[in-house]
Amino acid sequence: MSAKILMPLALAAAAVFVTPAAAQEASAPVQPTEFDFNRDTITVGAAGVYLSDYEGSNDYRFTAAPGAVGSIKGYGFVLAGNRISVDLIRDKPGPVWDLQAGPIGVVNFNRSSLKSIDDPRVRALGKVDTAIELGGYVGIGKTGVITSPYDQLSATVSYRHDVANAHDSGIWQPSVNYITPLSEKMAVAIFASAERAGRGYATTYFSVSPTQTLASGLPTYNARAGWKNYSLGGLYTYSLTGNLLKGFKIVAGGTYVRMLNGFADSPLVRIAGSRNQWLGAVGLAYTF
Structure with a gap:
């Protein structure tokens, strides 16, 4: 997953943290009259x-x-920076199996601005047009599984x-996510x-043509399709006012x-x- 796609995930996680299933404390459940879990x-x-200048860079910026x-x-939705998705299968309350499916869209800004790239060799390759990536996703989830x-x-x-x-090509992305509340105010x-x-x-973002070699000094390279990367991460949220269902919260991720x-x-x-x-x-x- 590229940095441009990943950068808003800490905010996207808040969508899961404020669902009714995560609103109660495991060791001391809140009385049902205190929340409307289906609202x-x-x-x-x-x-x-803090992210890399381009996908594969060793220079970073804020x-x-x-x-x-x-x-x-x-019906759930996530609008996070350059990425949007909608779950068109209605969620059911309680610890049940959750089928997920819907559209997804990403605006890929990778190397679309030379001003954000520090390395002069990569700048010399020239900028890439902004990609509009549209598609869909399917998935399955379960509430109440471990902790x-x-x-x-x-x-x-x-x-x-x-x-x-x-770049006129496609990207497949499998993902696995696990979320658990630690209290009424905290979840990971x-x-x-x-x-x-x-x-x-591969050709658009990772190949180097002979002409680009003359301009940049980087060796000519012909990239091919395949598995591009894997990623591992963690997220944390803490409610500053109210609880996970309402109020201000801080969200951090790596x-x-x-x-x-x-x-x-x-x-x-x-x-x-x-x-x-x-x-x-x-x-x-x-959250409101």
Whole structure:
């Protein structure tokens, strides 16, 4: 998963943390009259993010990312920075199996601005047009699996394809996520994900043509489709006012991404960057 896609995930996690299943304390459940567990809920916020200049870079910078997440009449949505998804299968209350499916869209800004890239060799390759990646996802989740009746485990797989002719190829992404509340005010999550990118993606972002070699000094390279990376991360949220269902909360997260195969062997990664990618985010959100 690229840094541009990952950067708002700390805010996106707040959508899960404010669901009714995560609102109770495992050791001391809140009285049902205190909350309406089936009510609509929306969380909005913003995060400061530390991320790499481009996918595979070893230079980092700070930026900001907005987010809005929630559930309306059982239908969930996530708008997180450059990524949006909607679950079109209505959620059922309680510790039940949750089927998930819906559309997903990503605006991929990777290398679309030379001003955000420090390495002069990579700048010399030229900028890439912004990609508009549209597709869908399916998944399954379960509430009440390990630590309490309120923790959640889910697995999803998504596919999106660039419709703006920037890289004109697709990305498959399987993911596994686990979330558990620690109290009425605090919750944590861990996740694992991987991405398989098509030939067009590899050529656009990781190949170096002979002309680009003359301009940058990086060796010519022909990248191929395949598994691009895997990522491991964790998230934490703490309610500053009220509880996980209402009020202000702080959300923080960190992610490690490992570039793989021919993508990791690209001169943009092997010479000008690093196979090891890191991301950190701290945000403030409000649930109402």
